[in-house]
Amino acid sequence: MSRSVIVIGGGVIGVACAWSLRQAGCDVVVVEGGELAGGASHGNAGWLTPSLATPLAAPGILRTGLRSALDPRGALVIRPTLDAAWLRWLWRFKRAASAEQFSAGIAALLGLTRRTLAQLDAYRSAGVEFEMHADGIIAVARSREAFAWFDATFAELDRHGFEGDLVHMTGDEARAAEPALGDAVGAATRLTIDCHVDPVSLVRGLAAQAGEIREHAPVTAIAATASGWRVRAGADSLAAEHVVVATGTAAPALLMPFGVDLLIVGAKGYSVTAKGTGTQPSSALYLCEPKLGLSALDAGLRIAGMFELGGNDAAIDPARVRQLVDDTLPFLRDWRPAPGWEATAWVGFRPATPDSLPVIGEVPGAAGLYVAAGHGMLGVTLAPATGLAIAEMIAGGAVPEWAAPFALEQRGQAPLFHRSACGARGADRAKPPRGRRAAARRR
Numbered sequence: 381m382s383r384s385v386i387v388i389g390g391g392v393i394g395v396a397c398a399w400s401l402r403q404a405g406c407d408v409v410v411v412e413g414g415e416l417a418g419g420a421s422h423g424n425a426g427w428l429t430p431s432l433a434t435p436l437a438a439p440g441i442l443r444t445g446l447r448s449a450l451d452p453r454g455a456l457v458i459r460p461t462l463d464a465a466w467l468r469w470l471w472r473f474k475r476a477a478s479a480e481q482f483s484a485g486i487a488a489l490l491g492l493t494r495r496t497l498a499q500l501d502a503y504r505s506a507g508v509e510f511e512m513h514a515d516g517i518i519a520v521a522r523s524r525e526a527f528a529w530f531d532a533t534f535a536e537l538d539r540h541g542f543e544g545d546l547v548h549m550t551g552d553e554a555r556a557a558e559p560a561l562g563d564a565v566g567a568a569t570r571l572t573i574d575c576h577v578d579p580v581s582l583v584r585g586l587a588a589q590a591g592e593i594r595e596h597a598p599v600t601a602i603a604a605t606a607s608g609w610r611v612r613a614g615a616d617s618l619a620a621e622h623v624v625v626a627t628g629t630a631a632p633a634l635l636m637p638f639g640v641d642l643l644i645v646g647a648k649g650y651s652v653t654a655k656g657t658g659t660q661p662s663s664a665l666y667l668c669e670p671k672l673g674l675s676a677l678d679a680g681l682r683i684a685g686m687f688e689l690g691g692n693d694a695a696i697d698p699a700r701v702r703q704l705v706d707d708t709l710p711f712l713r714d715w716r717p718a719p720g721w722e723a724t725a726w727v728g729f730r731p732a733t734p735d736s737l738p739v740i741g742e743v744p745g746a747a748g749l750y751v752a753a754g755h756g757m758l759g760v761t762l763a764p765a766t767g768l769a770i771a772e773m774i775a776g777g778a779v780p781e782w783a784a785p786f787a788l789e790q791r792g793q794a795p796l797f798h799r800s801a802c803g804a805r806g807a808d809r810a811k812p813p814r815g816r817r818a819a820a821r822r823r
């Protein structure tokens with residue numbers, strides 16, 4: 381029997397869930413408040429990068445963040461803000477930055493990234509059309525010392541059985557592999573299994589095979605009914621057996637009525653995408669010192685980066701935009717952006733959890749209501765596996781063991797069960813199992 385599912389959110393996570401659910405035979409409707417790929421999934425670098433899938437909350441990171449809070453040019457900026465949710469986020473971030481949690485986070489993310497590239501192949505076999513560049517990523521630096529963090533992280537990945545390779549190169553070898561690189565590059569490392577896509581093309585390609593798509597239909601309420609769930613989307617009321625909340629930074633507000641205390645904040649990043657003169661890179665490049673990602677796209681060269689925590693101002697700061705280009709040009713031989721490139725500036729908010737792990741799974745005590753959000757700086761990388769996990773949970777009726785670390789219960793983000801927010805039947809559905817009820821009372 382086919383199952384009916386409403387997926388809320390038309391970013392890369394929502395459409396990846398919808399696509400896999402369709403493949404599993406479900407009837408799917410995607411409801412998007414604005415346009416498909418209008419959020420963080422729009423102007424990001426588009427990397428699917430198992431080699432860089434590590435938590436941001438690494439030992440020592442807070443020192444870097446607080447230092448760069450005083451440096452307006454910092455790649456990671458943590459702005460002090462007196463907001464209760466933000467302060468709790470920061471506290472949890474600090475706790476997550478232990479060697480133990482960092483290692484556990486890498487192992488958990490590996491469970492997703494192991495499935496992500498195969499799933500990308502499945503998209504192509506099914507005829508999903510999107511722009512993809514499968515020639516790895518080259519990380520470049522002025523000197524080999526800049527790779528210290530990189531090498532340590534990769535050693536950790538290796539310890540967990542990571543299948544990818546690092547190929548170290550001198551500056552000259554790097555220039556031979558990528559003629560767009562300039563003399564400033566003194567050392568490089570090729571990440572062999574990674575690839576990049578045009579993220580908007582991936583979202584649109586998946587959406588074309590993901591069932592019914594309703595844009596400009598913001599969801600304002602989710603309520604349980606006798607047979608499943610009802611969702612108010614714009615002027616319409618939709619019903620289905622299952623609901624997946626995949627609304628990125630907006631997920632906490634939608635799930636709050638169910639007592640879910642989801643700690644997700646927006647981490648602001650920038651990009652520009654420009655055609656130019658001179659030799660444009662043909663592969664994706666990571667510039668180690670300024671921490672910028674460059675993606676060669678059909679639309680031009682995309683330069684993306686910066687991770688600003690502690691504010692939700694969507695204004696585009698022209699100084700940050702100029703910085704993207706100023707910090708990039710020394711690494712390139714003769715590429716220069718064509719006049720007017722500033723107009724392509726974009727900002728997006730990564731849905732960031734304190735431990736950098738997404739939240740994927742059913743809301744405890746609310747059977748049929750799922751969340752897939754909080755993918756932070758890895759949403760494109762993790763989307764294919766996230767979709768697969770959600771489809772296995774809903775259509776297959778079981779949580780795959782590799783997705784278990786992302787369940788709400790595992791993350792200390794389980795509901796507090798505010799029953800009043802649910803309807804009569806909703807209250808029943810929101811009732812936690814016996815053991816958990818005691819835990820909820822303790823909290």
Ligand SMILES: Cc1cc2nc3c(=O)[nH]c(=O)nc-3n(C[C@H](O)[C@H](O)[C@H](O)COP(=O)(O)OP(=O)(O)OC[C@H]3O[C@@H](n4cnc5c(N)ncnc54)[C@H](O)[C@@H]3O)c2cc1C
Nearest residue numbers: 391393413419420421424425427599628649758759760761
């Ligand atoms: C500068 C930058 C570079 C990045 N580079 C990479 C990269 O190279 N690789 C990578 O893996 N990740 C990258 N990321 C991270 C990636 O962009 C995000 O993790 C990912 O896009 C999150 O996808 P999402 O679907 O969860 O959220 P979004 O794309 O934000 O989608 C959520 C959608 O939900 C909709 N929505 C919200 N509320 C409602 C509502 N009430 N009703 C209906 N719809 C609603 C929104 O309109 C939006 O379209 C980057 C991010 C930035 C900012």
